[in-house]
Amino acid sequence: MGKNLAYIILGVIAVVFPLVVTSDYYLHLVIIALMWVIIGSAWNLLAGYTGQVSFGHAMFFGIGAYTAGIFVTKLEISAWWGMAFGGVVAMLIGLFVGWVCFRLRGPYFALATLAGGEIFRLIATNWEELTDGMVGILIIQTFTSKLPYYYIALALAFLSIYVIHLVMKSKWGYYFVSIREDQDAAESLGINTTLYKNISLLISSFFTGMAGAFYMNYMAFIDPHVVFSLHYISIMAILVGIVGGVATIMGPAVGAFIMVGLQETFRSAFFGLAPAWTSEAHALVFGLLVIFVILFLPNGVVGDWQKIRRNVFRIGTSSS
Amino acid sequence: MRRHKVVLLSIICIMGIILFGVSPAAAVKVGIVLPLTGAEAKFGEIEKNSFVMAVEEINKKGGIKGEKLELIIEDDTGRPEVGRSVAEKLINKDKVVMLGGGYSSSCTFAVAGVAQQNRMPFLVNTGSADKITTSGWDYVFRLNPPVSEYAGAIESLLSQVIKPKTVVILHENSLFGTSGAKSFEETCQRLGFQVLLKQGYEAGGIDFKPVLIRVKQLNPDIVYMISYIMDASLLMKQAKELKLTPKMFIGGAAGFTMPEFKKNAGIASEKVISATLWHEVLRYPGAMDYYKRYVARFKSETEYHGAEAYAAAYVIADVLKRAKSYSSADIKQALSETNMMTVFGPVKFISYDKFKNQNKLPTYVVQWINGKLELVWPANLATKKFVYPVNWLTTWKY
Numbered sequence: 229m230g231k232n233l234a235y236i237i238l239g240v241i242a243v244v245f246p247l248v249v250t251s252d253y254y255l256h257l258v259i260i261a262l263m264w265v266i267i268g269s270a271w272n273l274l275a276g277y278t279g280q281v282s283f284g285h286a287m288f289f290g291i292g293a294y295t296a297g298i299f300v301t302k303l304e305i306s307a308w309w310g311m312a313f314g315g316v317v318a319m320l321i322g323l324f325v326g327w328v329c330f331r332l333r334g335p336y337f338a339l340a341t342l343a344g345g346e347i348f349r350l351i352a353t354n355w356e357e358l359t360d361g362m363v364g365i366l367i368i369q370t371f372t373s374k375l376p377y378y379y380i381a382l383a384l385a386f387l388s389i390y391v392i393h394l395v396m397k398s399k400w401g402y403y404f405v406s407i408r409e410d411q412d413a414a415e416s417l418g419i420n421t422t423l424y425k426n427i428s429l430l431i432s433s434f435f436t437g438m439a440g441a442f443y444m445n446y447m448a449f450i451d452p453h454v455v456f457s458l459h460y461i462s463i464m465a466i467l468v469g470i471v472g473g474v475a476t477i478m479g480p481a482v483g484a485f486i487m488v489g490l491q492e493t494f495r496s497a498f499f500g501l502a503p504a505w506t507s508e509a510h511a512l513v514f515g516l517l518v519i520f521v522i523l524f525l526p527n528g529v530v531g532d533w534q535k536i537r538r539n540v541f542r543i544g545t546s547s548s
Numbered sequence: 549m550r551r552h553k554v555v556l557l558s559i560i561c562i563m564g565i566i567l568f569g570v571s572p573a574a575a576v577k578v579g580i581v582l583p584l585t586g587a588e589a590k591f592g593e594i595e596k597n598s599f600v601m602a603v604e605e606i607n608k609k610g611g612i613k614g615e616k617l618e619l620i621i622e623d624d625t626g627r628p629e630v631g632r633s634v635a636e637k638l639i640n641k642d643k644v645v646m647l648g649g650g651y652s653s654s655c656t657f658a659v660a661g662v663a664q665q666n667r668m669p670f671l672v673n674t675g676s677a678d679k680i681t682t683s684g685w686d687y688v689f690r691l692n693p694p695v696s697e698y699a700g701a702i703e704s705l706l707s708q709v710i711k712p713k714t715v716v717i718l719h720e721n722s723l724f725g726t727s728g729a730k731s732f733e734e735t736c737q738r739l740g741f742q743v744l745l746k747q748g749y750e751a752g753g754i755d756f757k758p759v760l761i762r763v764k765q766l767n768p769d770i771v772y773m774i775s776y777i778m779d780a781s782l783l784m785k786q787a788k789e790l791k792l793t794p795k796m797f798i799g800g801a802a803g804f805t806m807p808e809f810k811k812n813a814g815i816a817s818e819k820v821i822s823a824t825l826w827h828e829v830l831r832y833p834g835a836m837d838y839y840k841r842y843v844a845r846f847k848s849e850t851e852y853h854g855a856e857a858y859a860a861a862y863v864i865a866d867v868l869k870r871a872k873s874y875s876s877a878d879i880k881q882a883l884s885e886t887n888m889m890t891v892f893g894p895v896k897f898i899s900y901d902k903f904k905n906q907n908k909l910p911t912y913v914v915q916w917i918n919g920k921l922e923l924v925w926p927a928n929l930a931t932k933k934f935v936y937p938v939n940w941l942t943t944w945k946y
Contacts (some may be wrong), residue, residue: 251640256637304923361721362722362723362726363677447629448632449632449658451628496637499733510585
């Protein structure tokens, strides 16, 4: 009951938040964080639960974004259609990627997805007839207010977490975990591992593609370096998952807020309070953060929450 | 309990600093978007220094109608999506009255979109892709010429002196690089030069030998490169290692005029020519003075990017002084009525061809001669005679 109550309170806060905090700037950060909740959760389903670590989620993100963008530039229909089709197109690509990459295991799969992301970036850069190459795609936003975007992002974030929660509670969820734990054992129990790995990938790519389409609608500008970025999308997705907590439902959500918050704190040099050179330290601090998390909180902030409570806040020692 | 008190006290202190630390002095706030970190940070640095220098002078002379001019310089990290959110932050959180800056074309394009949508006047000083002032945006004004005009002086130098038959164009795959390459290709076709190869390369690339070997096999008369700093230096260094010897190496501004180009490429930078938009010897009032003071203060040379920023600060001050109020409409009006002389040349925003609110300026050609950037073209303004033909192998001391 206590847990349910916490979720309800969280939900109410989320809904009321933009009515209380009216600053567009903070709203923007939260919208971006919500978008990362979607991507992080999607990545977590594939990597955290199914054990197929992807280094190429920018591929699905970019495809979703470009689907929405190309709808506007080439088909001259609203980019909002991209929200429906971005995920589907990303899924189709996911099907192909799965067909190629799931023949490989472990690090080989990771490397194949890494290459996949880069391949799509190069395609988007060079296929100028379709994507306008490095000129990028600039559209005019539908709303000047941030409120609609906030609620759309919130709804999508909720949807992605909820769907993944349902999936993980179903039979599929157990298949996914069994594949992660031991693929050969899962196979010998009669689980069609290739099929279920693909299902996991499809769900993951769908949500990531949808987040990409949302990004196009919200940010209104994309180019290949932005949406197919290895560093800022693929790696960020991994960081969100790892920092928040791999294979936990709420982990990526927490991770998304931590990572977006940190990124902005450093970019703005602690909101202008610290000397400017600190903004150059963000890559270094991200690196240190990952090392710290892996060493001390291998299950992420959510996964190791009890440990954090014990050691940092010195509470709950009696109960544990 | 002690522990909690300490925590509580420090939280209150931090809140206090955030809320009251920045005391609101009477100042007109203008937001400047520049790359201060990332691959384009060197350009951001030279522009930031120049902005800071200019604003200090403006405030010393009385500021804007008795108020201080305050520039809020924010880092776009060279990424368009960050540039976008930075612009939104400046508009919504800092409540600036107008925007300035804009280095890379990609970032500037994204920021210009935000500015137009929010009806926020934006004075671009460097971002040069044509698209920024051909999109019909009436709140976007540009101080520097568009990239398609960068090669203007190069064009007359080519047709009058070098007279090449074949050309190779190398460019970075960025909005700036691709649009510059496309317009130079059109120039070549118009002048009857054969373009043997037009090749883009990835930003942040370090190994250009595969493409340079191809260039060597094609043996063109000139190699035209549109690059930022590191790639410009590496291209020349590796061309030297491969003993690639066309009649001339030409840079399309950006990286090729920066002091870091000489520093990084060393002797390989020697005798390379580049398009430029400015040189300190030009007969604009204060140009040489600005150059000398910059060198004295920052112990490093400045070039056209710095001059653009320095001039932009003066244009911003002039516009704010003339504006009836600090409303967007009045500032926009004042911007469109701008007619002033700066260290960067005369500034007046006009609409011509497909451009809107675009300043029109001549371009020049510079050459690295004995480690110094000399103005070589047009010939009547030259500080040194254009060194041509060049024996590259002796220049590179082989």
